[in-house]
Amino acid sequence: MIAGGLAIPLESRLPQGAGILSTLPTASLAGLATAIVPWLLTGGQLALHHPFDLATFATQCTGSDTVIVPGVLAAALVEAGHLRDELGVRRVIGIWRAPERLFRTTPWQHSALALTDVQVFGEIGLLAARRDSSGLPAAIKFGPVPAPFDDPGALIVAQLRRTETGTLALAGPMVPRTAFPAGAERARLPTLKLLADGFTDTGYACRPDSMIVTGPPPGLMGVGGYRFLPRDLEAAVDGIDRAATLAALPDAPAGHRLAGAAGDRRQVAYELMRLGVNPLIAGAFHADGPAADDR
Numbered sequence: 001m002i003a004g005g006l007a008i009p010l011e012s013r014l015p016q017g018a019g020i021l022s023t024l025p026t027a028s029l030a031g032l033a034t035a036i037v038p039w040l041l042t043g044g045q046l047a048l049h050h051p052f053d054l055a056t057f058a059t060q061c062t063g064s065d066t067v068i069v070p071g072v073l074a075a076a077l078v079e080a081g082h083l084r085d086e087l088g089v090r091r092v093i094g095i096w097r098a099p100e101r102l103f104r105t106t107p108w109q110h111s112a113l114a115l116t117d118v119q120v121f122g123e124i125g126l127l128a129a130r131r132d133s134s135g136l137p138a139a140i141k142f143g144p145v146p147a148p149f150d151d152p153g154a155l156i157v158a159q160l161r162r163t164e165t166g167t168l169a170l171a172g173p174m175v176p177r178t179a180f181p182a183g184a185e186r187a188r189l190p191t192l193k194l195l196a197d198g199f200t201d202t203g204y205a206c207r208p209d210s211m212i213v214t215g216p217p218p219g220l221m222g223v224g225g226y227r228f229l230p231r232d233l234e235a236a237v238d239g240i241d242r243a244a245t246l247a248a249l250p251d252a253p254a255g256h257r258l259a260g261a262a263g264d265r266r267q268v269a270y271e272l273m274r275l276g277v278n279p280l281i282a283g284a285f286h287a288d289g290p291a292a293d294d295r
Helices: 001-010 029-042 052-060 071-079 098-102 230-238 263-277 279-282
Strands: 019-022 043-048 068-069 091-096 113-120 126-131 143-149 156-160 167-171 201-207 214-216 221-223 226-228 243-251 255-261
Touching: 001 029, 001 091, 001 113, 001 126, 001 143, 001 156, 019 029, 019 201, 019 214, 029 043, 029 113, 029 126, 071 091, 071 113, 091 098, 098 113, 098 201, 098 214, 113 279, 201 243, 221 243, 221 255, 226 230, 230 243, 230 263, 230 279, 255 263, 255 279, 263 279
Parallel strands: 019 043, 019 068, 068 091, 091 113
Antiparallel strands: 113 126, 143 156, 156 167, 167 201, 201 214, 221 226, 243 255
């Protein structure tokens, strides 16, 4: 956690006493390493914002020089006037839970605000890189990753390599070396793929010439910081109403969002909650939420 959190203030050049505003839940590596650890290291002020209330967000920006938002929304928030240097904001940290989307973005054109991209690979690790004057995402090389990444003599926070199957593997102080809890690797749920050389396979496809992610891990669906197996979603719903359907719809900030359709959506949501399934699954069937057949 400390290794992942160190990369953020070092790469983003956070000053001592920085005012940090984060829109990420502090329930994952991404939320803890990008907000909680930098706040403790810099000794400044931390504001947490559960998205999204515009008036509250504007008030919190006034006392924050560093704002953490989903990377896909960073440019749109600036262009809409919600992030600007007149409020005291000096730097933006964009979080990419779907790192394959990073290199599809347009160049950053807001010179008054420094942007740092943070690619998040589930709970395995993260990579932070500040954009230069070109506005393009930085191309991180395979091998040791220093923080700041363009300083070869700086602190090494991770090691990168490409596996024989074309996926990105991470190693280093922020990368877990064993599955949790003990014995998890023998269960049917997804678990860490630990390689013989000490690296951990993220499952993300990447290019052979540079660390550019081109695709997500197969067989997993991400909703924000949560990952699901599609077959488990189907099994949970089929056990209650075989006529009900659950779809994963594209969603810019979260990657996907779940939407359910059923004859009685409220009853299906109630039964799912009673069984203790993930609230995101039950929430997909709330009567006032989106339906799978909404267009």
